[in-house]
Amino acid sequence: xxxxxxxxxVGLALAPLAAEAHGPTRRKVAETVEINAPxxxxxxxxxxxxxxxxxxxxxxxxxxGGNEPNKATRTLKLKGGGEIKEMLERYDAAGMSYFYRxxxxxxxxxxxxxYSSTLTxxxxxxxxxxxxxxxxxxxxxxxxxxxxxxxNDEAAEKAVKAVYQAGLANLKALAEK
Amino acid sequence: MRRVFPALLAAVLxxxxxxxxxxxxTNQGDSSVTRLDTAAGKVLATHPVCRExxxxxxxxxGGRVFVTCPGSGEVARLDPSTGSLAARVAVGQGAVGIDxxxxxxxxxxxxxxxxxLLVLDGDTLATLGSVPLGPVPAGVTLLPGGxxxxxxxxxxxxxxxxxxxxxxVAATIPxxxxxxxxxxxxxxxxxxxxxxxxxxxxxxxxxxxxxxGRVKVGSHPYAAxxxxxxxxxxxxxxxxxxxxxxxxxxxxxxATIPxxEYPEGIAADPAGDRVYVACWFDNILAVVDxxxxxxxxxxxxxxxxxxxxxxLIP
Numbered sequence: 001x002x003x004x005x006x007x008x009x010v011g012l013a014l015a016p017l018a019a020e021a022h023g024p025t026r027r028k029v030a031e032t033v034e035i036n037a038p039x040x041x042x043x044x045x046x047x048x049x050x051x052x053x054x055x056x057x058x059x060x061x062x063x064x065g066g067n068e069p070n071k072a073t074r075t076l077k078l079k080g081g082g083e084i085k086e087m088l089e090r091y092d093a094a095g096m097s098y099f100y101r102x103x104x105x106x107x108x109x110x111x112x113x114x115y116s117s118t119l120t121x122x123x124x125x126x127x128x129x130x131x132x133x134x135x136x137x138x139x140x141x142x143x144x145x146x147x148x149x150x151x152n153d154e155a156a157e158k159a160v161k162a163v164y165q166a167g168l169a170n171l172k173a174l175a176e177k
Numbered sequence: 178m179r180r181v182f183p184a185l186l187a188a189v190l191x192x193x194x195x196x197x198x199x200x201x202x203t204n205q206g207d208s209s210v211t212r213l214d215t216a217a218g219k220v221l222a223t224h225p226v227c228r229e230x231x232x233x234x235x236x237x238x239g240g241r242v243f244v245t246c247p248g249s250g251e252v253a254r255l256d257p258s259t260g261s262l263a264a265r266v267a268v269g270q271g272a273v274g275i276d277x278x279x280x281x282x283x284x285x286x287x288x289x290x291x292x293x294l295l296v297l298d299g300d301t302l303a304t305l306g307s308v309p310l311g312p313v314p315a316g317v318t319l320l321p322g323g324x325x326x327x328x329x330x331x332x333x334x335x336x337x338x339x340x341x342x343x344x345x346v347a348a349t350i351p352x353x354x355x356x357x358x359x360x361x362x363x364x365x366x367x368x369x370x371x372x373x374x375x376x377x378x379x380x381x382x383x384x385x386x387x388x389x390g391r392v393k394v395g396s397h398p399y400a401a402x403x404x405x406x407x408x409x410x411x412x413x414x415x416x417x418x419x420x421x422x423x424x425x426x427x428x429x430x431x432a433t434i435p436x437x438e439y440p441e442g443i444a445a446d447p448a449g450d451r452v453y454v455a456c457w458f459d460n461i462l463a464v465v466d467x468x469x470x471x472x473x474x475x476x477x478x479x480x481x482x483x484x485x486x487x488x489l490i491p
Contacts, residue, residue, distance in 0.1 A: 025205055025229050025247050028439075028458055028481065089396065089416075101416075116416055137439060137458060145270055145290045 026114075027157050030135035031164035037175040039130040043096045043121045045174055046132075049088045050074055054174055055167040067091045073103070082109035089116075096121040107141030110163070112156045114139050132171055134164045198446045199490040200453050201242055201257075202462055203230035206480030210244060212260060213462060215446070215453060218474050224260035227251040231483045232274050233442075236281025237490045241299055243284045245272040252286055252302055257490065266302035268295060274316045275486055278323030278341075285326055285341070287314035294328055294339055306344050310337050316358040316400065316485070320365045320383070327368055327381075329356035336370055336379075338386060348386040352379035358400025358485065362407035363447065367425070369410045371398035378412050378423060390428045394421035400485065402445040402452055404467055411452050411465070413440035420454060422470050432470040436463045442484030447491050455484035 035042050045054050049072050050063030059079045065072035065088070072088035085104040092098065097120040105112070115138035122131050138160065142151035149155065197216020204211055208228050212221040229248025235257065236242070242255040252272055253265040271290030277283065277299065284302070286295040287310075294308040294317065311333030319326045325347070326339045336356055338348040353372030356379065360369045368381040371394075378398060380390040395414025398421070403410050409431075410423040420440065422432040437456030440463070445452045451473070454463040460482060464474040 025231060026457070028206075099416075135458070 025153070026137055026139055027153055027160075028135065028137050029157055029160045029164060030133065031161065031168055032131055032133045033168040033172050034124060035130045035132060035172045035175050036128075037130060039096060039121050039123045042130045042132055042171065042175045045171060046119060046121065047093070047096075049091070049098060049100065052076055054171050055163075056170045057163065057166060067093075067098070078109065082106065084110060107151055111141035111151045111159055112138040113141050113143055115160075130175075132168055134168060136160050136164070198448070198451075198453075200444070200462055200484070201233055201235055201488045201490065202442075202455055202478045202482045202484045203233050203244055203488075204479030204481055205229045205231055205248075205457070205483050206460075208246075208248065209479045210242075210255065210260070211462075211478045211482070213476050213478070215451065215462075215464060215476070218464075218476055220477060222260050223479060224255065224262075226255065226262065227253045227265055231485050232272070232286075233484060233486045233488045234275045234277040234284060235487055235490050236277045236279060236299070238279050239277075239281030239299065241277065241281030243275055243277055243281070243299075245275045245286060247271070247273055247289075252284065252297060254284075254299070254302060264300070264302050266297070268297075268304070273485065274314065274328070276317045276319045276326060277487070278319060280323075283341075285317050285319065287317045287328055289313055289315070294326070294337075296341075296344060308339050308344050308346065310339075310346070311335065311349075315356070318359040318361055318368070318487075320361060321363060322365070327359050327361070327370075329359055329370060331355050331357060331373075334372075336368070336381065338383075350381055350386055350388060352381070352388055353377045353391060357398075358413075358443075360401035360403045360410060360443075360445075362403040362425070363405055364407060366407065367403075369401040369403060369412070369423070369425075371401050371412055373397050373399065373415070378410065378421070380425075380428060392421075392423050392428050392430060394423070394430060395419050395433060399441050400443050402443045404445050404452075405447050405449075409467065411443055411445065411454075411467075413443050413454055415439055415441060415457075418456075420452075420465065434465060434470055434472065436465065436472060437461055437475065441482075442486065442488060444484070444487065444489040446489060453484075453489065455482035455488075457481055457483060 063074035090099040101116040117136040140156040227246030232245035250270040274287035284297040311330040313331040315331040316329040354374035370379040395417030397416040399415040438458035442455040461475040466473040
């Protein structure tokens, strides 16, 4: 199975040399992108939980349950192999936001555990465009003491950041077309 | 011990309008502790500590504040009058939950990886002993009086009642799945245990040492606090971004308060009508008015506030 990082155009260099082992502390990553398109247009691209075709690393999405919280699930089949299973937990169409979690992933695909995430589209302050925000909370994939470097906290943060940045960049490109 | 609390309360009331409690919040993201004046709603100081602090336990009477730093595998002691680091010791990366007796003579640390409760000298932080426990000890809460501790043994789905004089387990009490933080009422009648995986709150009768109820709360409950009169328990729903308010007489949820993202550590003001909640994602300490169960203020903290433990100096 090839890691998700190979499927991404961005380089996922593994953690720096001085990376120290960490204890069980949760990490957070938040990435935003400004998009020159109305929020409704951006939301229309991402609003179906069952279709993550807007992310460049996703080959196809197998899904069921529509956008119904605690029912909707999806499996992301990644370009280059590997998959991620996720469940929708909260969905706010009016607020253009949803919250979901990973229910199953191999840490060689994405080196995280207990991962949950929120995707939100907002109007840009001052009008004329939108801001898409993707934020996640997770632990490193290796939950025991002294993780190997490729499974440590820095590796987890770096991987999630890369996923978000690649996804948001493509969302911007799609919405501004 | 049960009589001390009403006496304390009376003393505070006699002293006139209660000044707000001082909150000591561990900021995991920037390796610091923020001290807040909760009445004035302002940050008093930010002190650097060891790496990625999570747990905290204050012993104002003893002039001691203890912090766990899983990032650097340390426990540190701060001087609450200056905020300076007075002592630090390596204990391994599993130190998360911590509590102390009212005088800070000892600190008790749950060792996440070592499956034990460590007993540290409050002055030197030298290890005095340890109590073997089941897998992944998480939250530690001393009962009023400081002679017994409750430890959430997360992966065993139980709470251990530890006798702190003999350093032995006096009882193990099965609870919900993956217990984490524990709140106890001031008279030590009951303990309220947040069960992260089963989304509920276990209610333990401390005299009988059994679970007497289980209340469904929000998503991923993390920690709990009890009002000074014991009438209400507040539970942080870490992934529900809310607090569940539990009526302790009927064991029902009477309100759910949206509070901020990833609420974690929680404490009830022993002299007043406030509970304080650290919201890890939002970098705030939410102040909740227990009179109307709404958020009265959101105070800024450092990055990634956790405040897991006893973090209020009344």
